[in-house]
Structures are given as structure tokens and as C-alpha cells.
Amino acid sequence: AQKITQTQPGMFVQEKEAVTLDCTYDTSDPSYGLFWYKQPSSGEMIFLIYQGSYDQQNATEGRYSLNFQKARKSANLVISASQLGDSAMYFCAMRDYTRSGSARQLTFGSGTQLTVLP
Amino acid sequence: DVKVTQSSRYLVKRTGEKVFLECVQDMDHENMFWYRQDPGLGLRLIYFSYDVKMKEKGDIPEGYSVSREKKERFSLILESASTNQTSMYLCASSLPLAGGDQPQHFGDGTRLSIL
Numbered sequence: 758a759q760k761i762t763q764t765q766p767g768m769f770v771q772e773k774e775a776v777t778l779d780c781t782y783d784t785s786d787p788s789y790g791l792f793w794y795k796q797p798s799s800g801e802m803i804f805l806i807y808q809g810s811y812d813q814q815n816a817t818e819g820r821y822s823l824n825f826q827k828a829r830k831s832a833n834l835v836i837s838a839s840q841l842g843d844s845a846m847y848f849c850a851m852r853d854y855t856r857s858g859s860a861r862q863l864t865f866g867s868g869t870q871l872t873v874l875p
Numbered sequence: 876d877v878k879v880t881q882s883s884r885y886l887v888k889r890t891g892e893k894v895f896l897e898c899v900q901d902m903d904h905e906n907m908f909w910y911r912q913d914p915g916l917g918l919r920l921i922y923f924s925y926d927v928k929m930k931e932k933g934d935i936p937e938g939y940s941v942s943r944e945k946k947e948r949f950s951l952i953l954e955s956a957s958t959n960q961t962s963m964y965l966c967a968s969s970l971p972l973a974g975g976d977q978p979q980h981f982g983d984g985t986r987l988s989i990l
Contacts, residue, residue: 790976802981
């Protein structure tokens with residue numbers, strides 16, 4: 758079963774508008790962490806924001822905020838005041854356990870391609 | 876800033892060749908990771924290492940091996956390359972997870988084509 762689900766393969770947003778990228782997750786671990794990464798067309802993965810499962814408040818980093826709804830198991834990324842440079846692929850990831858169960862790894866969703874229109 | 880450097884941005888090899896992908900990080904990170912990225916599948920973990928000479932299989936280790944002889948360098952090896960290993964390969968590093976979640980820092984990726 759997929760542990761991280763991003764249901765929007767592609768999204769369009771007008772410049773200066775806000776946009777929400779969806780992410781749902783599945784885990785039975787009471788302690789977990791959720792990450793968002795941005796991948797521009799050049800290929801590098803850029804860390805954006807992190808939310809811990811016990812954090813009381815939603816994480817924010819500049820124009821990025823994470824809408825964390827624990828009961829619904831969702832961790833949506835909100836980008837306010839979109840800019841042309843925000844056009845990229847966005848990945849949601851969750852801290853997970855390795856096959857052996859002895860160590861932790863990140864499990865990634867399939868990504869959402871965001872295009873900001875001028 | 877953390878710098879993770881992958882030896883090649885683009886690489887073309889032939890079926891059956893032994894292929895080495897090299898990754899070097901300059902932040903003294905204990906953890907290093909190799910992923911492959913395919914359209915519609917996101918990033919999938921191949922192998923990771925949490926210390927020199929230590930390694931652990933990720934989700935898709937078949938057909939790959941790794942080597943970590945020095946802390947700063949983590950190599951991915953395709954013992955006998957096959958066309959289904961054509962993909963984008965990403966290396967990452969991070970501090971240990973103990974004490975809280977640590978973000979992974981990625982290299983620019985290697986686009987590998989196996990003909």
C-alpha cells in the first residue's frame with residue numbers, strides 16, 4: 758500500500774495567487790515526520806519545510822506553510838503569493854522504517870508538477 | 876551550506892557494463908543515501924549508509940551494490956547494467972536521525988542511460 762499519496766500530478770496557479778498541494782500519508786507509528794521538497798527542472802532537490810507529528814502548530818517557512826491535519830492524515834503544502842520561480846515538481850515525504858525495521862528512511866510521494874502562470 | 880556533489884550529470888553506458896556513480900559530501904554527515912527517480916514513481920531508496928563500511932538495503936536494492944570506504948564518499952555500483960536501470964539517480968546526505976528528524980541534502984542528480 759502506498760504510504761504517501763499525492764493525487765495531483767499537475768497544478769496550475771496564477772502568479773501572486775496562493776496554491777495548495779495535497780499530500781496524504783499512512784502510518785501506524787505514533788511518532789513520524791513529514792517533509793516537503795522542491796525539484797526545479799535543473800534536477801536538484803531542495804528541502805522546504807518539516808512537520809513533526811507531535812508539533813502543536815503548523816510549520817511555516819517564509820511563503821511556505823504546512824496544513825497539518827493529523828486525524829485526516831494529511832500534510833498539505835500551501836504556497837502563498839506564487840512566483841514564476843515556484844514552477845517545479847514538489848514532493849511530499851515521510852520518515853519511514855527500512856525493510857529490516859532497524860533504521861529509518863524517507864518514503865516519497867509521486868510528486869506534483871506546479872506551473873505558475875504569468 | 877551543505878554541498879553534495881555527484882560525479883556526472885549525464886552518463887551513457889552499454890548493457891552489461893559495470894557502472895560506478897560517485898557521490899561526495901562536505902559536511903561530515905554520517906548518513907548517505909542513493910535514490911532513483913522515475914516519472915510517476917517519485918524517489919525510491921536503493922541503499923543507504925549510516926557509517927563508514929555500513930550499509931542497509933532500501934526498497935529497490937536488486938541489481939545494485941554500494942561502497943562507503945570514507946565518510947564523505949558513497950558509491951553506487953551497477954554490477955551489470957541493464958536497460959531497466961535507465962533513470963535519474965540522486966544522492967543525499969544527512970545528520971543522524973537521533974535527536975529529531977534531519978532533512979536530507981541532495982546532489983544535482985545523474986541522468987543515466989543504458990543502451
